[in-house]
Amino acid sequence: MSDFEHVIDRRKTRSIKWDNIHEVYGIDNADDILPMWIADMDFAAPKVAIDAMRERLDHGVFGYSYICVACKDAVRNWLTEYHSWETKNEWMLFHHGVVPAIASVIETFTTEEDAILITPPVYPPFFQVPGHMERTVVTCEMIENNGEYAIDFVKFEQALQQNVKVFILCNPHNPGGIVWSVEDLEKIVELCAKYDVLILSDEIHADLVFQPHKHTPIAAIAGEEAKRIITCVAPTKTFNLAGVQAAVMIASDEQVRSKLEKHAMAHGQMSLSPFAAAALKAAYEEGRPWLDELLTTVSTNMDYVIEQFQEKLPQIKVRKPQATYLLWIDYRETGLSEEEMMERLLHIGRLALEPGSKYGERGRGFLRMNVACPPSLVKEGVERFIRALD
Known part of the structure; x- marks a missing residue:
């Protein structure tokens, strides 16, 4: 068995x-x-992740830890090999989860006068987190046909004009199970660039894609506009490590990263636990x-x-x-x-x-x-x- x-x-x-x-x-x-x-x-x-955490547990000393270069290499190599996305170690910022990362982005780059755009039906924290922060949530409801969904780009553009500062993309989509096409992603980038909107792409389900479909990281096709994209990935959904709490924010723009780092310092946001780091590295290196x-x-x-x-x-x-x-x-x-x-x-x-x-x-x-x-x-x-x- x-x-x-x-x-x-x-x-x-x-x-x-x-x-x-x-x-x-x-x-x-x-x-x-x-x-x-x-x-x-x-x-x-x-088992590779469990063994890595057990080895760390058996050591017996659980002092302050940091994210080593090998951990970042594991993430970068996974994204290259599994998603054909070339990233750099310095683009990575680590967090305890994708939802806390979403909260950090919203708090860093918006004020209570700003609006956040989402495309329902969608993962509840997309509207719950901004709501708790007193941000206006603008919705562009997706077109539904017999359970299949698509973005209404006419309404999407209209929504972007409502003082929207951040669009939260679910890529792949939860709960619809959609793998967005390159054409859809390019249209999202084009319109968000037109209205100077930051794209926060939740790609936590990126590894859970069925053949012949293939996940496309939106930042990988954005060209120069990748500077306005913050991508969230994690081993937690892929390898059932949610309780271990580990996520990665990837931002190619140095100013964006600097602001996120300042936010983390202001909130006492520390590194991952030694167990999370060990599990992340092992899963990405040997979990395929x-x-x-x-x-x-x-x-x-x-x-x-x-x-x-x-x-x-x-x-x-x-x-x-x-x-x-x-x-x-x-x-x-x-x-x-x-x-x-x-x-x-x-x-x-x-x-x-x-x-x-x-x-x-x-x-x-x-x-x-x-x-x-x-x-x-x-x-x-x-x-x-x-x-x-x-």
Whole structure:
């Protein structure tokens, strides 16, 4: 039995996904609910990363640490080999996560009088973080056709004129699973340059792309306009290391980096923990075989869910995403409201999925399902979904 087939009991590990369902969904007795909602995997991290952290643990001394050149080399080589993006070590700034990095960028480059542009449905922190900072959030809702999404560039340009200072791009897109084309990315760069808007590109799902699709870092095709782009990458989503907390901000412009460094110093932002640095280096240097097997497993899981729904719940529509390990499920043909659907899933199916409205009103009528788990759990999740609608 491979690591991707073995079911690991995650309960009583302070897991948000498994141990906090009662608080997230307001259910008193949640012990028998199967969680397939938050975006972390139910697989063990790559052995190379675990061994690197164990070696560091066995040393026994956990003093102040720094990001070594070898860590930066690992990131740079990964981006070159996996995404054909030539970067430099000096472009890198490290943070504890992509969401904290997003907050740092917004606080550094905008004021309360400025606006942030997003394209819903999209990852909730994109509108939550600016909102908590009293920034205006301008939305350009994407065009949706049978669960497929595209940017309305006419409305996008109109939105950019509303005192927008930062556009947050989800590349690849969560929850839609879209791998943006070079043409789309070039259009985004062109319009943001026209209105002097900084691009913050969240590329945390960049490694989780299915063949024949290929991720394109927006900074890699931006030419001289790469100076207005800050790209966030991380090993955490790729290698299931979210709790280890590590992310990288990549900015080719020296002035942009200087401002971010000043912000970090003002907030006492220190380096990564010794465990995060060890895991990051090991995963990027030696984790590719694990990732290849992961993608095969997730792709097979997705095929299974889609086939079962087509056969047994034809009113449920699911398109296989181009990226991420998340399915975006369209239940609008059932005629159920979101409240009714969630009630059925939680109380009849005993299954926890994410309601689409969490990603903005444009997501209402959809559910997000995480299938980065052993096939037996995916099978059980499908059975519970079917039972909920029976």
